[in-house]
Amino acid sequence: MSGDAGVVEGPLHGYHHETYVAPLPGGEVRWKCREPRPGLLWFDRRCFASEEELLRALQRRIDGIPDLIQAGSASLQRFIEGETLGALYGSGREIPPFLLGQIVSLFWQLARVKPDSLAAERTCTSDDRAAEGDTAEFLERLILFTEKRVYRRNMPKFEGLFRDLDLHAGSFGHLRKQVSGLTRRPFCLLHADLHRENFVIDAQGRLWTIDWELAMFGDPLYDLATHLYLMRYPQDQESRMKERWRAAVEDAAPGSSAGWEEDLPKLLAFKKAQSVFTDVSRTALSLAEEPEVDERVLVHAGGRMQEVLRAAATPLGIDSPTVEHVTASLEKWYFKNYTPVGAERLPRPGPRPRPCVGS
Template sequence: MSAEGVSPTRERAVRMSGGDASAVEGPLEGYHHETYVIPLPDAAGEEDDEDAAPVRAKCRAPRGGLLWFDRRCFVSEEQLLAALQGRITGIPDLIEVGEIRLQRFIEGRTLGSRYAAGRTVPEPVVDQILDLFRQLIGVSPRSLAAERRCVPEDRAEDGDCAGFLEGLVRFVEERVYQDNLASFEELFAALGVDEDSFRALRKHVVVPGLAERPFSLLHADLHRENFVLDPAGRLWTIDWELAMLGDPLYDLATHLYLMRYPDHQQERLIERWCAVAEEVRPGSTEGRREDLPRLLDFKRAQSVFTDVIRATEILDTGRSFNWRRWPTEAMRVQRVLTRAAVPLGLDEVPNLRTVAAALLDWYRLRGRRTS
């Protein structure tokens, strides 16, 4: 924060909008970045339309001190988007402002704000989602000119889906669980999760082996808040920071897990996805019936670590314990533990009372006051 209590990111947004603080919208909701929307009057819309609204862009910066729950493959989201221009439709344009490259802000509403999780998604929107998958699967690792940040030894060979999944399990084990044991070991233990959970997870999802499928570009975070519907009904896809190269079936599994389609729509989407994937790159659905359930179980297990840690961030406001959110977060954690019981090898899932007590005890062990 600056001396006046205004964040440097907001100050930069005000400067880039010509000094008009009232024109700055935000911060927007988002875990990884502090983001503001700013007008760019000189970055025009239609040249022959004097009444066209000024272009708006995102001005953002990474939030400090965050825990990352997913691997990041590419050096820069903007660099990736630049490489995908003309190859993937419905992605943000890039705007050069001096030496800074900004993403154009997509005007519209998120899919989740119109159709909440569990609700049926209209077929015209599903058609556009499948078109996105068609384009993603068409981007092979060798055809993508975007600099990668992951070291070569962490990259599975093209088609090695078991190696790809093992890399994801290893990231959760080492970077999410082990690196944060000093803060969360007691809490995880109280919930029945420890290093044995990863042995159970590997035995359940990796050891049986996965079929080989040709790798492609994955968005890896396709949920309802990362889809924006503009006023014309066109679907846009935002937040490409977790994109990676790997097993296309993993992208489908992540999408299904996050979208929470009604059962009838999910089954139909899987069928249509398989037809699209085989049309674009034959072999992309090899072993789907055996491997998709395993990939979904990995997502269920991964969510335990994500949701437990995020629950603590919500409950610890920095000033006091968030009593109002305590029941909600306890129910959420208990629910993800129940869903992940099999892949994590949990003999018994703690009940709601036990989960709630574990979250409160974690807070007190940190020397916090609860009032």
Template sequence: MTSASLPDSPSRIAELSVDGSVVRDTFTGYHHVTRVLRYEDRIWVKCREPRAQILWFDRRCFTSEEELLLNLRELEIERVPGVVTIDRTHFQGFIEGRTLGVRHWWQSRRVPEVFTDQLLETFRQLVQIRPDMLKAQRRCTTEDRSDDYDTEGFLERLIVFMEEQVYTPNLPLFHGLFGELGIGEESFTRLRKSVYGLKRRPFSLLHADLHRENLIVDPQGRIWVIDWELAMVGDPLYDLATHLYLMKFPELQERRMAQEWSRVVERARRGSSHGWEDDLPRILAFKKGQSVFTDVIRVSLQLDRRGDLDRAGLPFAAVRLHRILLAAAGPLGLEAVPNRSQIAKALVRWHRTADLGKRPTVDVASSAS
């Protein structure tokens, strides 16, 4: 069967709806445009189309998000979207509600315990899913499955992906800017050293993108986890670190989440939290270093307005990159981080000399190899 992650044309979508035209809502995310349509009475499904001119810098392990969701349903994982099959094509069910980000945008970054408790239950269920329980087809190489406790090897594969699929292909366009910001090939060596000696933990399924916009709160106050396209198999502590990095909890709540996570997952599967107190700060630092190259590329390209430099956006871009580089200084071994003025000047020089007709791309089909 085919998947609706890269769906059919709008005309085909219309054919599948109950009266040939019902599209209730359209949502524009970073990577996709999502349309919600009615297939049968009270059955709403969503179709996603990749947005044009969007860079794909994320490692993908599973061939089909919908097949993975079907697998999760078979494993009785709660609060994940259902899948509707129409003419041998899989479509995700639409979850009514609001994202956790929208629901609490007016509050502090703190998330009510009624929701964090549900998130902890999601982690408990995920850590129980061993690699051999997953039937959904994976793009991952055989090396990905060679040692289901090799936490260092897991992070090494993420570094290799960033080095080979992001840094090297985009070096011709960004070499000068990378150099002025103090990042380059040596950054990967330092990043490897920053996570040397991690404790071994049993691998499980990871969502790998648990942030506020991927958490839907339904009218009954239940959390639903959506957007599983970046799911992978690996170190469960990496999933927690990614979650904390993206959620930006207040410090006290972040500490509580980490402590409760260790208690919950250890009860669910022995060894899953082994060494977490020492390793979590290192993996959090790794996340900050891991994202630098993609952030630099995306921020700099956002300043281009059909060949003209967006000077109004330049100060904001400089502030953002300065913050990103400061956060990554430790894991990348940056001795000196350029100040905001220096970053702004580097961006201007890059835009003046770069051949933006050669925009960077990443081969999505091979991005999990």
């Protein structure tokens, strides 16, 4: 499509897709072409048949989303030139007010997109959708997806690791008790993955929102909970974001923030619990991609997993494990699944300072 293999850049870093970027002949704008990576585990519910079809339906309704172009049989997204928010302001850092305002504006626009107003094919049937405003049933569908599609489906591969970390079927019953009793709120479009790497800042300071493949219709407060959980704002800026979000969605669709102060902790509890099954599985599988799995690699991976497990201890009703226990469980699982019979295991690490994790 580019007419010159020398101008093609890629594959770009990404978990779900293999992505290449290139200009089309005679044009200066670059476009991205991507395909899903085969054999990947999907840890999140997907509700739209095509991200490109969704973006096409959202043109002139949501600011700062990629344009599209048809190149033969391929639908290409414009590649947004710039830096991700995470590259400019890493996890835990405060972001400038002019960017925070653009994120608030995005929430306002999302709250105005209602389920019956968007012409984009959805993969879920009407029987598999929560009734309008039924936030409790919306959350139950998300819990069921995690329970059936992440935990049960991957049990054959991760059974030993789940068991050693005290993750079992009863964890979901405990979680349901922790998050029950949500207030009804009018549904709207959710991006459902608004973190620092999905925001791109161009040379003019404009914020663009990318990677809409996890978008869905549902509880607007769930989008805020996901955003806060992934962004890791400093505490004072998080408080400002909550208040500005409330004002924005109420202006866009009255009732969208009903009961938010009582329900936000419940939705954050779900996000913490969901991350356990996602991050434990991904971290374990990532070891197979390491050129060499030594004590340092295992301790670093174990430290990341321990942080996630500690955060979810209350929602899942489990004890918070030590780094040493998590690392030993991970090592045991890895050598059982990836080491040839008869190969020698690593020496057991002794007590050591708690590893530094995060960005």
